[in-house]
Amino acid sequence: MSADGRFTVALIGASGLLGRAVAAELASAPGARDWRVVRTARSRADAASVKLDLLDHDAVRGFLRELAPDAIVVAAAERRPDVCENDPALARALNVDALSVIASEARALGAWVLSISTDYVFDGTSPPYSPGDAPAPLNAYGKSKVDGERALLASDPSSCVLRLPLLYGPFSEWNESAVTSLTPAIVKSADPANPPASMDAWATRYPTFTPDVAVVIRGMLEHRAKGATISGITQWSGDEPMTKFDIAQGIARALKVDAKLVAQLTPTDATPRPRDCHLDSGRLEALGIGRRTPFDIAIGGLLAKYPDVSPQ
Numbered sequence: 001m002s003a004d005g006r007f008t009v010a011l012i013g014a015s016g017l018l019g020r021a022v023a024a025e026l027a028s029a030p031g032a033r034d035w036r037v038v039r040t041a042r043s044r045a046d047a048a049s050v051k052l053d054l055l056d057h058d059a060v061r062g063f064l065r066e067l068a069p070d071a072i073v074v075a076a077a078e079r080r081p082d083v084c085e086n087d088p089a090l091a092r093a094l095n096v097d098a099l100s101v102i103a104s105e106a107r108a109l110g111a112w113v114l115s116i117s118t119d120y121v122f123d124g125t126s127p128p129y130s131p132g133d134a135p136a137p138l139n140a141y142g143k144s145k146v147d148g149e150r151a152l153l154a155s156d157p158s159s160c161v162l163r164l165p166l167l168y169g170p171f172s173e174w175n176e177s178a179v180t181s182l183t184p185a186i187v188k189s190a191d192p193a194n195p196p197a198s199m200d201a202w203a204t205r206y207p208t209f210t211p212d213v214a215v216v217i218r219g220m221l222e223h224r225a226k227g228a229t230i231s232g233i234t235q236w237s238g239d240e241p242m243t244k245f246d247i248a249q250g251i252a253r254a255l256k257v258d259a260k261l262v263a264q265l266t267p268t269d270a271t272p273r274p275r276d277c278h279l280d281s282g283r284l285e286a287l288g289i290g291r292r293t294p295f296d297i298a299i300g301g302l303l304a305k306y307p308d309v310s311p312q
């Protein structure tokens with residue numbers, strides 16, 4: 001607890017797609033005054049956050065020792081599969097080594113770590129996946145996240161991993177999420193002068209709304225603040241199976257554009273990706289934690305806030 005009795009949370013990666021939603025939830029939730037949330041960011045640090053480069057281990061140790069948080073939420077990562085595939089050393093430095101430094105410092109401070117991971121730890125051949133199922137990542141991103149999970153839990157078994165699938169939510173540019181990144185091509189295809197847009201119909205995803213994940217994370221932090229620590233591997237997922245073709249149709253409906261979409265029935269990605277990693281969310285559901293906003297409602301609300309959808 002901080003000197004004024006508040007529960008102190010270090011939110012690492014607060015400038016990212018998920019980190020921003022978590023910061024917003026912790027600031028606005030009932031009981032927010034009982035929390036002290038210190039946000040970190042790297043390239044997008046602002047007046048409300050501390051600039052922290054996770055590759056600078058001394059800086060990470062110094063930040064945590066000075067703050068002495070009760071809990072540390074790690075939402076910082078290299079999460080672009082193609083970047084990880086091309087630079088596995090960078091993926092490892094951020095997704096494994098930096099997390100190990102945070103873990104050992106947290107253990108010394110008695111802080112609880114909640115680290116975000118991914119459904120890409122699985123190969124996608126036999127869904128749904130329980131937290132205890134054996135990981136079998138297909139690409140460097142998934143491998144780095146499995147190694148990060150293992151390093152964290154080996155360092156302190158009372159820490160926690162939260163695996164998530166494809167995320168979307170309030171964004172600052174279309175490419176921040178693989179959901180909203182489809183929008184420019186969808187809009188472009190609606191112009192009679194343009195050809196149809198090809199959309200993957202091979203892989204099944206479970207698009208999950210970042211404000212819903214933020215509610216889950218707040219629930220997990222509240223458990224910790226009450227002394228009921230959730231440890232080990234947890235998972236949270238939206239419950240609407242959708243291919244990117246389905247997602248694109250949903251976006252076209254929300255925008256009321258007459259898109260020309262073609263289903264791509266075989267994978268075309270250079271980096272191998274799993275076909276269906278549906279995550280079983282039962283462990284958190286049994287604790288009464290969670291919220292799921294229907295895709296059509298969430299995407300409609302999001303796109304209404306971003307009226308400029310002219311093709312780029």
Ligand SMILES: NC(=O)c1ccc[n+]([C@@H]2O[C@H](COP(=O)([O-])OP(=O)(O)OC[C@H]3O[C@@H](n4cnc5c(N)ncnc54)[C@H](OP(=O)(O)O)[C@@H]3O)[C@@H](O)[C@H]2O)c1
Nearest residue numbers: 013015016017018041042043044053054076077079165167
């Ligand atoms: N996005 C998805 O669809 C998805 C799906 C499943 C799981 N996840 C997991 O969810 C978590 C959050 O992902 P996200 O989509 O929110 O990622 P994101 O939007 O790419 O944000 C990444 C965050 O990491 C920070 N960061 C990057 N390099 C850093 C460094 N060297 N030092 C300090 N901070 C650094 C960024 O800070 P700056 O921008 O300020 O540099 C940013 O805050 C990750 O663990 C990811 O693996 C994401």
